[in-house]
Structures are given as structure tokens and as C-alpha cells.
Amino acid sequence: MSITAAMVKELREMTGAGMMDVKKALTETDGNMEAATDWLRTKGLAKAAKKADRVAAEGLIGVAVSGGRGVAVEINSETDFVGKNVDFQNLVRDITKVALETGETVEVLKATQLNGQTVADVLTDAIARIGENLNLRRLHVLEGTTIVSYVHNAAAEGLGRIGVLVALNGPEDKALEIGKQFAMHIAATAPLALSEADVDAAVLERELAVQTQKALEENAESAKPKPDAVIHNNIIPGRMKKFLSEVTLLNQAFVINPDLTVAQAAAEAGVEITGYARVAVGEGIEKVEEDFAAEVAKTLQG
Structure with missing residues (x-):
């Protein structure tokens, strides 16, 4: 190739x-x-x-919580200016409220009624009114005993660039208090999974392959090579343990008190984290880079 x-x-x-x-x-x-x-x-x-x-996509994440249910909704726009538009903010807020009541998937949410129209039709009208393409891209629903939400880079109440939901078991007052700290931690660290058991098998397999090859090559180039048993039984497992401590929420060092893991901090507070969601605007959408000079030249050439 x-x-x-x-x-x-x-x-x-x-x-x-x-x-x-x-x-x-x-x-x-x-x-x-x-x-x-x-x-x-x-x-x-x-x-x-x-x-x-x-990431090229702009827009807002809307979050809302009621009782033991929380939702995070992503609606994309073409430019970041639209995120500051009150009309667009109201649109995201209204759709998020509908999602909290009835939404389970994006498809169901688009078919749900909002002010006498389907959400899909409301979006179509907003596209014509605001003048940019808008896309209801993602909906994440989280349920649990107590749900705590947090919005990072807030544009307005419940709206921002990153939306986080955390589900906790335990006394509600304690869950609400420390839950906000956990939500802020999640916004900052973007864990891949709640615990080791929740990490995608393909991610683990890929990381193991990388760490194995790296360790073997380093050992081959070392002036004092270590026995294969040391490489496979100590070095590689140690590196995988470090990887998991960095990408799993419960094993991460708690940003507010790095001497504790998140799991230890939860235990000290008398609560248990049972789930979370972190949704950031434009995650996974590749940026389309445009050569403005080339575009102008092409236009001039007819």
C-alpha cells in the first residue's frame, strides 16, 4: 500500500x-x-x-436529573457561536427535559412530542431559524439510587461542553455532597470504565500487545537483560496494572485527595459508585481541515 x-x-x-x-x-x-x-x-x-x-463538532451537552434518573444529551452545531445563542440553548434545554421524561434512545427521543411537534421536526425548524445544521447525536441515560450531575464549561444552567452523571448508593446527603466531587473528577480525567471488569476486552488485548512488545524490545536492547520470567511475570503485569489504575474510575487517584483512590474516597464517605457517564461535545468526530486559500483559488477558477 x-x-x-x-x-x-x-x-x-x-x-x-x-x-x-x-x-x-x-x-x-x-x-x-x-x-x-x-x-x-x-x-x-x-x-x-x-x-x-x-474534534470539529460544536454545540452543547444538556444534563438533567430527577430522582434516580439522569440524562445527558448532545446536540451539535457547526460553530461554537451557536452554543452562545439563547435560542439554541433553550432548544437543548427543552429537548433534555423531554429526554428525562421519556427518552431511552436517540431514535425514540426524535419521535417524542415537544410543543405539538416531534423533536425531529423541532430540530428541522431550528435549523431554518438559526441558519446552521444541527444534529441530535447522543443520549445517555443513567439510573441509580442517587444521581448527581455536573456540567463543565457551562454556557448556562445544565448546559455546557462536558456533561457528567454519577450514580451512587448510600445516604442521599453524603451521596449528593461527594458525588459532585466525583463528577468533577470524571470531567477532568475521562476514565474509560468504572472498574477493571468493565474495560473492553479489545482495549485490554491491544494494550497488552503494546506493553509486551515494548518490554521485550527494551530488554533485548538492555546491557543487562532480565530473564523472560521476570519480563512476563513482573514487568508486563506491572505495566498493565498501572494502565488500569489510570483508565478505570475506581482505581484512579482522586484528584481532590491523590493519596486515596476514588473507590477509597467513596468508602470513606460511606457511599458506593455504581455507574457514571461522561459526554463531551464532538467526541469521536474527526476535524475536517479546510484549505481556505485553495478553496478561494478554486472558486476564482470557476
Whole structure:
């Protein structure tokens, strides 16, 4: 497979690695982006990629809670200016309220009535009125004994760039108090899963492959190589344990008191975290970069 300049550019932006390293990674993996990323990580050449740098979608997350039920709704717009538009804010707030009452999926929510119209039709009218394409992209529902919500980068009450929901068991007053702290922690750390048991098997398999290859290559290049048993029974499991402590909520160091894990902080408060949701505007949508000069030149050429 031929390696194009666009592929090199994309992988450099994803990993922060140098151009020659990126080219070699793509060549070694026959142009497979995911495999090339892992190859760079194995060699210690990939830097932490910031997903936000690749996100093009704008808009708002709406959150609402009632009793033991909470919802987080993402509605996208084309520009961030729309997020400051009161009309758009009211739209997101109204749809979030409907979701809290009846929504289970995006499809069900779009078919639900809002002010005498379906939510889908309300969105269509808003597109014509606001002048930008709007998209009801995601709905997350969380249920539990006590649900606590938090909005980061708030544009208005219950509306912002990141919406978090946390479900807790335990005395309601304690759950509400520390639940807000846990929600803020989740907004900041973006855990992949609640606990080790909840981590996707494919994610674990991929990480294990990377850490195994990395450890073996480091050992092969070491002036004092360690026995294979040490590599497989100590070093690799140790690195996987560190990985899980960084990506699972209950095992993360609590940002408000790093001497405790989140699970330990919950236990000290007399509560248990049973679930969470973190929804950020534009997550997973790749940025479409436009060459403005080229676009103008093309227009002038007719």
C-alpha cells in the first residue's frame, strides 16, 4: 500500500511523532493507522494525543436529573457561536427535559412530542431559524439510587461542553455532597470504565500487545537483560496494572485527595459508585481541515 502525505500528516497529528518515524511506522504496518500508532507506542515515539485537537463538532451537552434518573444529551452545531445563542440553548434545554421524561434512545427521543411537534421536526425548524445544521447525536441515560450531575464549561444552567452523571448508593446527603466531587473528577480525567471488569476486552488485548512488545524490545536492547520470567511475570503485569489504575474510575487517584483512590474516597464517605457517564461535545468526530486559500483559488477558477 502506498503511503500518502495525508496519511503521514494524520498520524503525526494523532501521535506527535516525528515525520521519519511516522513514515517508517506506516511502512512497517502497510498503512494501517491503528497498527502504526501501536508501533510508535512500542518504540516509545508516540506522544499523548489530544482528542480535542481532532474534534470539529460544536454545540452543547444538556444534563438533567430527577430522582434516580439522569440524562445527558448532545446536540451539535457547526460553530461554537451557536452554543452562545439563547435560542439554541433553550432548544437543548427543552429537548433534555423531554429526554428525562421519556427518552431511552436517540431514535425514540426524535419521535417524542415537544410543543405539538416531534423533536425531529423541532430540530428541522431550528435549523431554518438559526441558519446552521444541527444534529441530535447522543443520549445517555443513567439510573441509580442517587444521581448527581455536573456540567463543565457551562454556557448556562445544565448546559455546557462536558456533561457528567454519577450514580451512587448510600445516604442521599453524603451521596449528593461527594458525588459532585466525583463528577468533577470524571470531567477532568475521562476514565474509560468504572472498574477493571468493565474495560473492553479489545482495549485490554491491544494494550497488552503494546506493553509486551515494548518490554521485550527494551530488554533485548538492555546491557543487562532480565530473564523472560521476570519480563512476563513482573514487568508486563506491572505495566498493565498501572494502565488500569489510570483508565478505570475506581482505581484512579482522586484528584481532590491523590493519596486515596476514588473507590477509597467513596468508602470513606460511606457511599458506593455504581455507574457514571461522561459526554463531551464532538467526541469521536474527526476535524475536517479546510484549505481556505485553495478553496478561494478554486472558486476564482470557476
